[in-house]
Amino acid sequence: MPTSPDGLLRAYGDRADDGMVQMAFVLALPPSARAREAAKRFAELHGLGEPIVATMEACADGYSFFVVYGHSKHGIDPNAIDVAELRTEVLTHDAVEQRIRARLKRRIVVVGACTGSDAHTVGIDAILNFKGYAGDKGLESYKGFDVHNLGAQVENEHLAERARALGADAILVSQVITQRNCHRENAHAFARLVERQGWRSQVSLLLGGPRVDHALALELGFDAGFGPGTKPSDVASYLVERLCSDEVPHPIPPVSL
């Protein structure tokens, strides 16, 4: 068991630095002594020391399901990691409403869409639709937001045109499909389009999706990125902080890509 503290962070099982992790996987072998040994070696190749095969069962004809525990030798130095993180205090529904009413004195216009070939509206719907996600109601449920959900497979040009016409304060772009990084290209193209049309400084661009994080969104020319597990109140709080702060908003620097 690795016990020497070298400053690196290891998985915590029940003692500091034990590195204990669990893997569950299937191998295309019926249960046998050979299959068990194969599972053990497979785990070792993943960096697990002293692997214990906790279970080996036939889960289909010719396939075995394994649960393996072992001591991961890998360690990371969290101080050497630099990540862009959105630090927004999450507000209650009432606080969001109250701040928009008191500070902005009008509704925030939000336009959302899944762009390009993407037909998966589950993400954008979770954030915008009244019903929301995991008990957290969507932006449509707030009086302070004027929400326009344009749905799926919206072309970048169309989204830009509609958003300008509606006087959007914020545009939410959702990208679920990630094949061959098409989510990156689409999103990047949209930010450049708005830039080219000369109204980038008048609008907040938000990017969301299962493979999106804040750093990626910044890289692609957006103002904020929202990844898996994002709730509508996270987005609402971010918009309130950005659009309803007491300070005069800074002019947004042009994006260089």
Added chain:
Amino acid sequence: MIMGTVPLDARQVDRCRALASEIADDVQRYVDNHTTVGVERAILRAYGASGITEGGIPIVNVAVDRYAKAGLLGHGMAYFLGRAILGGARNPQEATERLAFSPEIDPGEGAPAARSASDALVPATESALARIDAARDERGSRQERLVAGVPPLKYVIVATGNIYDDAVQAKAAASAGADVVAVIRATAQSLLDYVPEGATTEGFGGTFATQENFKIIRRALDEVGEHTGRYVMQTNYSSGLCMAEIAWMASVERLDMLLNDAMYGILFRDINMCRTLIDQYVSRKFIARSGIVINTGEDNYLTTANAVDKAHTVLASQFINEALALRAGLREEQMGLGHAYEIDPWLEDSFLLEIAQAQLTRQIFDRHPIKWMPPTKHKTGDIFLSHVHDAMFDLAGVATHQTIELLGMFSEAIHNPLLMDRYLALKKTRYVHGACRHLGEEIEFKKDGIIARRAILVLDEAVELLAEVKRETIWESIGRGAFADVKRTRTGGKGFAGVVQRNAAYVNPLLSALEEG
């Protein structure tokens, strides 16, 4: 609490209680005429004796072993302690050191007489009681100030071997919603005839129970309690050869629960039955005074015996444990009688049988904080199925109003629970308990349904077993394997050499004071 009930024949329940009472009287007659090295050490500790020799042996062990070897223990250590004080020792600590190390042993002859020795201990007896009472009152005031958990109380174990890691994990578990945290003892501590001293960082399968370790975990749980506004309970093990000493330590260190069951030691640790029944009685005298809740170990019977065929042995043992606990002055509210969810999960309607047993236990022992144990025997390395199995256990527990629920761990068959395992177990239980909070109050059991018929059968079988045990005496029936399919003899097992018959003039004013209440 309004709930659905299974039909119970009250006369059968009364019969069980009457039989258990006679069984317990027989045990108590024996206990009242004997003492043990463990009991005598506990008395010295309660008077304030502490410390170890250079070789690491507790001074109370040196003193007691010396008088036991000389054949003098039948007088009671308090007799010699009182005489040492009359002979000039300034306090019980100094008196104990004299008993342990003085060049000449006190042969106990001549003056001062037993009565004078006992009188010399009046102030020490009062302060021994005051120390227990102060800890009890401190617990009471914290419980008044902080929010208690809602039954079924979520009980988890930590078992790293290192008390400082245990403290980290105990706090993590409490923060994740645990109501009760138990530190599992190092394997085989139950067979040590002394209590280790100080904070310990090495132990296999668990962590040594020591007075210092008790303090460390109490401090950790108090911190979480103050931080979260919840009262978090601490549990340890008053079992094995040092039952009484550990019960005293727990009393003064403000533990909330103790695993405390002679039957467990007899059957599963092969501790001599005479020894452990005497130790248990004295341990329960401390426990009664301190307000600690005991947990009994009937659940373990089903880990060796078949949980369907031998369910009645659990019920019978619960009646016996209740009767013995009453004789030690425990209130019903202190009796966490144990049972378990150990029926083969693949047996058709196994869940119905579990519900029947849990409901039966709840109804018969209606004031008792029933201790409900999770599946272990049929667990495999399939942690995913195991998690579901534990969720069903949670469902049965909340639906039948069990009081203390030790949470199952999906890694049960693999290792001592990791921090993650405990977190997920708590999360799942919070969900099941919350989602089904009042389910038990909505249920009515069919009068002649599977559950009702099962409950009646188990009770009837328990009556039969108790009648047999009464006829044979508990000593003989354990000898033939009536419980857990394990056989033990009256003079066999560990620790029998430490049992001593009391003299007519046995002196133990502290025990007498505890008996007077």
